[in-house]
């Protein structure tokens with residue numbers, strides 16, 4: 001093994017240059033983990049070579065070397081994944097696309113031409129600098145375009161603006177054998193053959209390495225408002241959320257959380273949660289190109305929620321205040337991360353979100369625990385943190401997670417609406433998706449990656 005590694009190392013260095021191939025223990029450490037909760041994250045392998053290609057051609061050459069020696073390859077974007085997808089679980093190569101971060105904004109066509117290593121933060125910034133915007137906002141701005149597409153990421157705005165899949169016009173992909181596949185382009189419509197790009201979107205890096213994408217941009221919304229709507233009862237909050245969506249309004253984001261979880265986040269940030277009334281909250285963000293339209297929507301939404309028993313709405317149009325509210329909501333994850341055994345992103349059909357949450361409350365009561373739950377109520381995607389409760393064994397924590405999954409499934413939902421399968425959810429795949437799904441995926445994998453070297457132990461069950 002050591003001799004093979006020495007040869008692989010030498011070949012990699014000759015392709016990308018010595019300075020972009022890393023093996024020192026300290027330097028590779030940050031490539032061994034992602035943001036998966038400590039309780040469930042897979043242990044990384046020790047013998048890892050990190051390679052940082054600068055071009056698509058380099059990526060292709062790296063894959064050819066890996067095939068020659070049949071060495072596993074793990075693709076890494078921003079390492080913000082929550083299911084161990086980027087963790088190198090076998091000795092092999094980690095390809096980090098961080099150097100491939102060129103971006104060009106085509107204003108006339110409203111398209112971003114981006115390399116896979118561009119971060120979400122950079123895409124947002126560059127689009128806005130050109131008077132445009134990239135509408136989706138999957139939580140962590142350190143995520144890269146390659147990772148976001150590979151995971152078909154969603155985020156709080158998905159309720160109005162859709163998920164990554166809705167923005168990909170074209171892709172460049174390096175196949176596991178080192179061939180380069182170019183798909184689509186800058187046109188909005190393209191029916192020239194079956195749209196293979198969609199096979200790579202959401203494939204979690206097992207079918208190919210995304211090196212470049214054409215992403216659709218939109219004109220900026222000039223006016224936005226954030227409404228925090230308090231309720232005394234959880235049931236009313238959920239009823240109101242359904243009424244909002246049924247009223248024909250589609251907020252940019254429609255989030256749910258309770259006082260305990262939001263105040264935990266505010267405390268963590270050293271700020272105060274400004275809404276004094278109510279125990280349960282909906283947070284609606286509205287954004288429109290015209291101010292009058294925004295006002296009409298705010299008024300309409302307020303009327304709808306009042307009919308469902310909402311207390312006084314906290315409304316702000318000030319940019320700094322809106323940012324602060326969003327920051328408190330976004331940091332819920334980080335504020336309880338160190339106590340978290342696993343973070344679930346169960347998703348259920350819109351009509352049963354309230355039933356789902358009631359069932360979760362029963363699980364809380366049964367075990368005498370707190371299950372922080374919050375999230376994108378506008379698309380049924382509820383994040384649940386299973387914490388490391390004192391005296392609870394790993395088996396018991398897994399049992400609790402599985403009870404939550406069972407409730408979601410029994411209501412016609414899924415165990416993941418955003419984060420994917422990666423490494424940690426593989427054990428549920430066969431049961432939940434069925435033998436035919438597994439076999440079909442295996443056939444595709446075998447055709448594209450006969451040596452099974454790309455993310456070999458991810459997504460598909462053992």
Ligand SMILES: Cc1cc2nc3c(=O)[nH]c(=O)nc-3n(C[C@H](O)[C@H](O)[C@H](O)COP(=O)(O)OP(=O)(O)OC[C@H]3O[C@@H](n4cnc5c(N)ncnc54)[C@H](O)[C@@H]3O)c2cc1C
Nearest residue numbers: 077078079080081085139144146147148153154155205210
């Ligand atoms: C605080 C926080 C908030 C988050 N909020 C959201 C949210 O709202 N919505 C949401 O959907 N997710 C969310 N996530 C999860 C995460 O940001 C997404 O899954 C994101 O898509 C991961 O991108 P990444 O670049 O960090 O990928 P990584 O973590 O580096 O990799 C994830 C997977 O993609 C593969 N991959 C990476 N790059 C490529 C490539 N170029 N080609 C092929 N495969 C590749 C990897 O092999 C791995 O399997 C959040 C995470 C955190 C930490």
